[in-house]
Structures are given as C-alpha cells and as structure tokens.
Amino acid sequence: MDDPPQFTCLIPDLPDEISVQIIARVPRSHHQTLCHVSRSWRSLLLKRLLFTLRSSLHCAEPTLCLNIHTPAETDSSQWLVLNRGHFLPSRPLPTGFLSSACAAVGPFVFLLGGSLPGVPSNVVQILDLRLGGKWFLGPRLSTAREFAAVSYLNGRLYVMGGCSPSSEAWAESLNLFDRNPQWVPIDSPRFLRNKWMHGCLVLSGQIVAMAGQFVFAYDPGQNTGSCPAWVPAPEELDLGWRRWAVVVNNIVYSYDYTGKIVGYDAGMDKWSTVLGVDKNIPKCKSGVTLANLNGILCVIWREQIFGSKRKEMAVDWVGIEVTNLGSEGLHGSILWQETVSLDLPCGSSIAHCVVAEF
Structure with a gap:
C-alpha cells in the first residue's frame, strides 16, 4: 500500500506538484471538474480542497458503492458503482x-x-x-x-x-x-x-x-x-430498530425479516410501516442493506433464487420516494427496480454499502 501523500489534512490540501501532475495527465474535456470550469479557473485547482471545490460547482454526484466479497477460494474484494452500473477501476x-x-x-x-x-x-x-x-x-x-x-x-x-x-x-x-x-x-x-x-x-x-x-x-x-x-x-426507537437501518430526511428506516420497511419519526416518537412497497421487497433473512441516495431510500439485496443454476452473482435494488403524511403514516412510491448481474461467483456477498460523492 502507498504511504499517505503529504496532505495537511485527510480531506486534503493538494500540494502544487501533485495537482500539476493530476491536471497534466487528464485532458480538460475528460475531467469531471475541469470540463465545468473555464481555463482561467484551473489555477484554483492547484490550491485547497479539490473535492470541496467540485461540490461547490455541483460536479460531485452522490454515488452508491457496494463492496463485494467473493467466496473464500478466490478471496478477493471489488467495489461496484451500482447506480452507474460498473465496477470501480480501483x-x-x-x-x-x-x-x-x-x-x-x-x-x-x-x-x-x-x-x-x-x-x-x-x-x-x-x-x-x-x-x-x-x-x-x-x-x-x-x-x-x-x-x-x-x-x-x-x-x-x-x-x-x-x-x-x-x-x-x-x-x-x-x-x-x-x-x-x-x-x-x-x-x-x-x-x-x-x-x-x-x-x-x-x-x-x-x-x-x-x-x-x-x-x-x-x-x-x-x-x-x-x-x-x-x-x-427513546424507548420507541429501541423497540423497532433492526440491524439494517438508515436515516433519510430525518426519518430512521429499518428492514425486518418479514420484508417490511418501517420508519421512525423522532418528532412523533412513532414507528410506521412504509405502505405501498411490500410487493417489491423480498423476505430476505440476510444480505439486505439500506442507503440514502440523495434523499431517496434505497434497498439493496443479493438475489436468491432457490433451485436456480445461475453461476454469477446478481444484486437487486429499488429506489423508494417516501412521503411522510404525519398521522396517516409513511407512503412509498417505487421510482425504479432493477437486477444487476455481476461477473462474480454466485456465492459472493455484499460486505459494505456506502454513498460517496465524486
């Protein structure tokens, strides 16, 4: 593994010599930051907090990333950009x-x-x-x-x-x-x-x-x-929280073994079932994770088809827009649902799920 670059903090100031090398290697038209700014702005990229500048220019994009572990015999790990449909070249x-x-x-x-x-x-x-x-x-x-x-x-x-x-x-x-x-x-x-x-x-x-x-x-x-x-x-939060949980728009969402998604409203101190999505969420006992993708509740799980001869891994995921109707509870609308087949062994598993911006 490489030693850390000589940044002055972990969310780094880029030294001039490192920034020059990066800009020299990447054509302006192919760089996610440089393609959005004029040539006169390029000198700013030699200074402080590159990713903060990118965010301020709305160049950074919330991206759902999965860390996939393959079975013990291959013993490897890959990162998948799920909402862009490809593996990271890391x-x-x-x-x-x-x-x-x-x-x-x-x-x-x-x-x-x-x-x-x-x-x-x-x-x-x-x-x-x-x-x-x-x-x-x-x-x-x-x-x-x-x-x-x-x-x-x-x-x-x-x-x-x-x-x-x-x-x-x-x-x-x-x-x-x-x-x-x-x-x-x-x-x-x-x-x-x-x-x-x-x-x-x-x-x-x-x-x-x-x-x-x-x-x-x-x-x-x-x-x-x-x-x-x-x-x-709060005791009510304690009673309803299962292992898989995420916060979206200040509501805690949790997935239980019955295939239901429930949400906790801290203001009302109350759990409610997210209505309207039951038919789209399987009753999985493992391999399910939740994520907040720019205000959309995402549910991701490893597809399990018993009796199937499929050799590759498949990941299912849905995006849900949830409306909080107060006393009437939480109502979800499915924005998308898709299956992504991966060129990985069927026994692979989701190790981590994060939302990054780049």
Missing part, C-alpha cells in the same frame, strides 16, 4: 480484513479495523475514488477493533465498539481537518464496553447506536466529562 484492497467498519466522506471511503484469522487490527485504510481510486494508510486507531460501528458528523469520524478485550478507548473520534489528525478516545460508560455493536447512524445532530439490545445516543456537543453525553435513546 486497486484491490491491500489488506483484506474481515468485519471492518466502513464510512464514506466525500470521495473517500474509510475502512476501519477488522481482523485477519481472528486477530483484530487497528489499521485504517482509505480509498480515494477520484481518478480511478487509490489506497492509502490513515492514522491507526487507538485500539484494535472488529465488528465496530462508525459514523461521520461535522468533520469527524466517530467509531465505537469492537474492542476485544474491553478498552478505555471503546469510543474515539478523528478530526479530518486537523493538521496532524490523530484518533482521540472518548470517555464512555463502562457497561457499554462489553456489548456487540450492530450499527450506528446520525439523527438530529447525535450519534445513535445499537450495542447489544441497547440503543443509546451520543451528543458530541455535550461531551464535558464523566460521560454526560451518553443517554438512552
């Missing part, structure tokens, strides 16, 4: 850790921890999706983790759980805009440290996470010592 994952946590920030995908033959790791691997994709090493976690949970909020990554044995750094954060970014442990309640993490998400400015059968909220703005920032989440 390099293979340098170190194929299992059970790592994953988050996307702009065009960067962070893989945190994981394990190799049962040995947890504190390695952080970063995939830059621009210009074909390239892997870098990020700052190591304070402690080794597997099956952790991670979220991004206000310029920071927050990772929780997965420590074996229990650690004082059960939760920690990384400021991506620091000049010398390092993971900083967060004071956490001891009773959480032996619980398995099942996921976390950002809701109303808080990190909401499920540890074991306990759902709790962490408010970074209230972190003043002695764990005052950690509070139990």
Whole structure:
C-alpha cells in the first residue's frame, strides 16, 4: 500500500506538484471538474480542497458503492458503482480484513479495523475514488477493533465498539481537518464496553447506536466529562430498530425479516410501516442493506433464487420516494427496480454499502 501523500489534512490540501501532475495527465474535456470550469479557473485547482471545490460547482454526484466479497477460494474484494452500473477501476484492497467498519466522506471511503484469522487490527485504510481510486494508510486507531460501528458528523469520524478485550478507548473520534489528525478516545460508560455493536447512524445532530439490545445516543456537543453525553435513546426507537437501518430526511428506516420497511419519526416518537412497497421487497433473512441516495431510500439485496443454476452473482435494488403524511403514516412510491448481474461467483456477498460523492 502507498504511504499517505503529504496532505495537511485527510480531506486534503493538494500540494502544487501533485495537482500539476493530476491536471497534466487528464485532458480538460475528460475531467469531471475541469470540463465545468473555464481555463482561467484551473489555477484554483492547484490550491485547497479539490473535492470541496467540485461540490461547490455541483460536479460531485452522490454515488452508491457496494463492496463485494467473493467466496473464500478466490478471496478477493471489488467495489461496484451500482447506480452507474460498473465496477470501480480501483486497486484491490491491500489488506483484506474481515468485519471492518466502513464510512464514506466525500470521495473517500474509510475502512476501519477488522481482523485477519481472528486477530483484530487497528489499521485504517482509505480509498480515494477520484481518478480511478487509490489506497492509502490513515492514522491507526487507538485500539484494535472488529465488528465496530462508525459514523461521520461535522468533520469527524466517530467509531465505537469492537474492542476485544474491553478498552478505555471503546469510543474515539478523528478530526479530518486537523493538521496532524490523530484518533482521540472518548470517555464512555463502562457497561457499554462489553456489548456487540450492530450499527450506528446520525439523527438530529447525535450519534445513535445499537450495542447489544441497547440503543443509546451520543451528543458530541455535550461531551464535558464523566460521560454526560451518553443517554438512552427513546424507548420507541429501541423497540423497532433492526440491524439494517438508515436515516433519510430525518426519518430512521429499518428492514425486518418479514420484508417490511418501517420508519421512525423522532418528532412523533412513532414507528410506521412504509405502505405501498411490500410487493417489491423480498423476505430476505440476510444480505439486505439500506442507503440514502440523495434523499431517496434505497434497498439493496443479493438475489436468491432457490433451485436456480445461475453461476454469477446478481444484486437487486429499488429506489423508494417516501412521503411522510404525519398521522396517516409513511407512503412509498417505487421510482425504479432493477437486477444487476455481476461477473462474480454466485456465492459472493455484499460486505459494505456506502454513498460517496465524486
């Protein structure tokens, strides 16, 4: 794996010499940024925060990316751009850790921890999706983790759980805009440290996470010592949250084993079934994930046809526009539904699902 470039932060300032090399290699007409700006603007690309500039020019596009793991005999991993229908031309994952946590920030995908033959790791691997994709090493976690949970909020990554044995750094954060970014442990309640993490998400400015059968909220703005920032989440949210959950337009959506999608409205403190989509969602016990693609609720699953002789992997996904009718509940409209056949073994599985912008 390449060493990190000499950026002054992880969401990088591009040194002039690196930017010149990039611009020299890519014709203006073929570059997603340069094709949208005049030649006089090109000098700006030699300065600060390339992806921020791209976003301000509306050149970045929310993109649904799947990390596909193939069976043990081939032991490989690929990234698929699902809503563009092709594989990313990125390099293979340098170190194929299992059970790592994953988050996307702009065009960067962070893989945190994981394990190799049962040995947890504190390695952080970063995939830059621009210009074909390239892997870098990020700052190591304070402690080794597997099956952790991670979220991004206000310029920071927050990772929780997965420590074996229990650690004082059960939760920690990384400021991506620091000049010398390092993971900083967060004071956490001891009773959480032996619980398995099942996921976390950002809701109303808080990190909401499920540890074991306990759902709790962490408010970074209230972190003043002695764990005052950690509070139990609303009981109603606790009752309805399953492992697969995502926030879309401030509604928490979860998928259950009956094939139903339910949504939690924090203002009403109430779960409601998303009506009108039951016939389009299968009753899958595994391999289902949810994502927020620019305000559209996406449901993605590995197609399972029992008795089929299909040798390649197939992924089904639907895009759902949900209307919140208040007391009348949540109503969904299917915007698209398609099956994508992949040139991968049928036993492959979806390891991670993120929405990046590039």
